[in-house]
Amino acid sequence: MINFIYKTLNLIPKTIAKIEKLYSYSILNSHSGVKLHSDLKIGKATTFELDDNVQFEIGKNVIWRDHTAIRIRNGGHLIFGNNVDLSHYISINCLDKIELGDDTCIAEGCKFYDHDHAFDTKPEYIWHKNKFNTAPIIIGKNVKIYSNVTVLKGVTIGDNCIIGANCVISRNVPPNSIIFGKHELMRLPLI
Structure with a gap:
């Protein structure tokens, strides 16, 4: 009897996970x-927040693992190419455009923001909760x-790049580059 209860x-939990997946697909x-x-x-435990006026294109053989959060709002456009692999605990926040190229692999804990909050500094500092500055993020192929x-x-991160752990990418990365370093980003040619 105890074995049956166990x-x-x-x-x-397995049944709940299946229901969550079916809900995500629906x-x-x-x-x-x-x-x-x-x-x-x-x-x-994948979550979606999709406004009515957004576009989300998902290529062939795309995998995203547990605890992924995808938010597309205000007319945003999110594109996953073919063979894109997202690991656990990924957060993608799209108000403009984010594109992940074919054969791109994203490790756990990564975050993508194609926007930041607008603010004024004169006559005083004011942070605008619902006003944003946006610009697209483009990730090339085989990144x-x-x-x-x-x-x-x-x-924009060019094709065939490797971005090392814990980096904050705030400027373009040329194709065939390796980026690493926590405090100051270092760039090496891949080939």
Whole structure:
């Protein structure tokens, strides 16, 4: 009897995870701005915030793992190319445009913001809660972004780049580059 209860209790989290995945798929399939392939794989505890006027294009063989948060608002446009792989705890916040090129791999804990809050400094400092400065983020093909990287608005990362862990990317990265360093970014040619 105890064995039966134990097995039954173990089924509850698995059942909840399956329901969450079905709910995620239903959100994507029912939104008029979403174009996706049937081979999309979604992990557990994935959250979406999609305004009515947004576009979300998902290529073939896209995987995003557990605890991914995707927010597309104010007419934003999010594009995942083919074979994009997102690890755990990824946060993507899109008000303008974010594009992840084919064969791009994003490690856990990475964040993407194509906007920041607007503010005024004269006559005094005022932070605007609902006003934003936006610029697109473009990630090229065959890019590897390692853990806990933050990519900020207006950045283009060229094809075949490697971005080391814990970097904050606030300016463009040329193709075929390796970026590393926590306090001061260092760039090496890949080839």
